[in-house]
Amino acid sequence: MVPVRLFSASSWTRLEGVMGAPSTWAGLPLGRLLPQQAPPRPLSTGCADCTKHQKPPGKKLLSEKKLKKHFVDHRRVLVRGGSGGSGMSCFHSEPRKEFGGPDGGDGGSGGHVVLRVDPKVKSLSSVLSHYQGFSGEDGGRKNCSGRGGAVLYIQVPMGTLVKEGSEIMADLSRPGDEYIAALGGAGGKGNRFFLANDNRAPVTCTPGELGQERVLHLELKTVAHAGMVGFPNAGKSSLLRAISNAKPAVASYPFTTLNPHVGIVHYAGHQQVAVADIPGIIRGAHQNRGLGLSFLRHIERCLFLLFVVDLSVPEPWTQFEHLKYELEKYKEGLSEKPHAIVANKIDLPQARAILPQLRAQLGQEVIALSALTGENLEQLLLHLKVLYDAYMEAELGKGCQPLRW
Numbered sequence: 001m002v003p004v005r006l007f008s009a010s011s012w013t014r015l016e017g018v019m020g021a022p023s024t025w026a027g028l029p030l031g032r033l034l035p036q037q038a039p040p041r042p043l044s045t046g047c048a049d050c051t052k053h054q055k056p057p058g059k060k061l062l063s064e065k066k067l068k069k070h071f072v073d074h075r076r077v078l079v080r081g082g083s084g085g086s087g088m089s090c091f092h093s094e095p096r097k098e099f100g101g102p103d104g105g106d107g108g109s110g111g112h113v114v115l116r117v118d119p120k121v122k123s124l125s126s127v128l129s130h131y132q133g134f135s136g137e138d139g140g141r142k143n144c145s146g147r148g149g150a151v152l153y154i155q156v157p158m159g160t161l162v163k164e165g166s167e168i169m170a171d172l173s174r175p176g177d178e179y180i181a182a183l184g185g186a187g188g189k190g191n192r193f194f195l196a197n198d199n200r201a202p203v204t205c206t207p208g209e210l211g212q213e214r215v216l217h218l219e220l221k222t223v224a225h226a227g228m229v230g231f232p233n234a235g236k237s238s239l240l241r242a243i244s245n246a247k248p249a250v251a252s253y254p255f256t257t258l259n260p261h262v263g264i265v266h267y268a269g270h271q272q273v274a275v276a277d278i279p280g281i282i283r284g285a286h287q288n289r290g291l292g293l294s295f296l297r298h299i300e301r302c303l304f305l306l307f308v309v310d311l312s313v314p315e316p317w318t319q320f321e322h323l324k325y326e327l328e329k330y331k332e333g334l335s336e337k338p339h340a341i342v343a344n345k346i347d348l349p350q351a352r353a354i355l356p357q358l359r360a361q362l363g364q365e366v367i368a369l370s371a372l373t374g375e376n377l378e379q380l381l382l383h384l385k386v387l388y389d390a391y392m393e394a395e396l397g398k399g400c401q402p403l404r405w
């Protein structure tokens with residue numbers, strides 16, 4: 001199947017801002033927008049006119065370093081369910097009705113605290129360190145039960161792993177997934193509850209229970225269909241920019257990308273493949289060299305991998321071997337995932353010369369392309385679709401619900 005659009009596709013990137021607004025309107029010089037000599041005003045007219053000449057508001061693109069501050073992939077959270085309301089102790093009172101009997105209502109139960117996946121949330125930065133659920137209301141007279149506490153939802157990004165101690169409690173990897181982080185306490189009983197044949201006028205009522213209290217560790221592991229793995233400067237971010245409209249920073253120095261970015265590639269029939277740009281890996285990353293292990297876990301969740309090799313270096317095939325080695329050292333079998341090898345920077349003259357040698361060394365299909373000029377990007381997009389279709393088929397064959405974007 002042929003992709004609908006090659007260079008433009010809707011996407012989301014981690015907390016990335018909207019492109020900056022143009023500095024002048026419609027290319028007009030500022031002098032033409034503002035009168036040369038403003039006529040004297042008889043009265044102050046506020047800013048209604050001045051605002052016309054102000055720059056239209058627009059969000060600035062966040063730099064990768066600022067983005068790093070916003071991108072949080074670990075959080076320790078103390079969650080406490082809401083307390084139950086207390087039961088009531090009172091007696092029915094009505095004119096000319098003696099001994100009306102106990103009519104104290106039960107307290108409402110406390111609200112749960114629930115973690116819920118919101119696809120719009122991209123990092124754990126919005127998750128606070130402490131949550132207290134809503135308490136239930138106390139019971140009332142005339143057998144009225146107290147209102148139960150509302151559920152408190154904490155929105156988390158897709159791919160959040162919930163751990164208690166070292167035990168994994170939940171893996172929230174699909175939109176709408178929920179996990180009850182803390183149960184609300186049960187409401188207390190009113191004195192009506194204690195009415196019995198041998199006790200016609202109980203005064204006993206019980207207080208509501210406290211909500212459950214837990215300390216949870218939330219860990220974000222990016223979920224995408226394809227993960228781009230490569231050395232720094234291999235051109236991963238440039239490639240993601242070329243195939244989707246995600247806008248990760250591109251620069252000629254290593255470790256430009258500090259957080260994973262996800263872009264969406266659109267195909268015919270509203271099919272969307274999510275591709276993640278993972279920060280560069282170097283030799284010894286599993287020993288925490290370079291950016292180390294902190295982001296290798298983002299690769300774990302990707303369903304298939306795109307190894308991006310830089311054709312401008314003298315022996316590009318060693319890059320592929322080192323990448324595989326690092327992945328294996330991090331987690332056994334990680335490099336065995338379905339993958340494609342992408343050789344970038346084919347536009348450079350030395351790259352064309354070295355390509356046959358790379359193919360011979362690897363003995364596998366290599367997609368040679370240029371993220372800069374757009375040469376041969378179609379082959380990558382077609383291959384991506386083949387990998388995606390194979391995954392969908394396998395999941396549907398197993399009776400599982402495949403990950404759709």
Ligand SMILES: Nc1nc2c(ncn2[C@@H]2O[C@H](COP(=O)(O)OP(=O)(O)OP(=O)(O)O)[C@@H](O)[C@H]2O)c(=O)[nH]1
Pocket residue numbers: 230231232233234235236237238239249250251252253254255256257258278279280281344345346347348369370371372373
């Ligand atoms: N000639 C040429 N240069 C490229 C190509 N793709 C990327 N580059 C350049 O290579 C440099 C690194 O590109 P990036 O996309 O930032 O590389 P990266 O793999 O994301 O790097 P890190 O974020 O540091 O891991 C930039 O100067 C790009 O302009 C290409 O196809 N041809």
Ligand SMILES: [Mg+2]
Pocket residue numbers: 236237238248249250256257277279
């Ligand atoms: Mg990058």
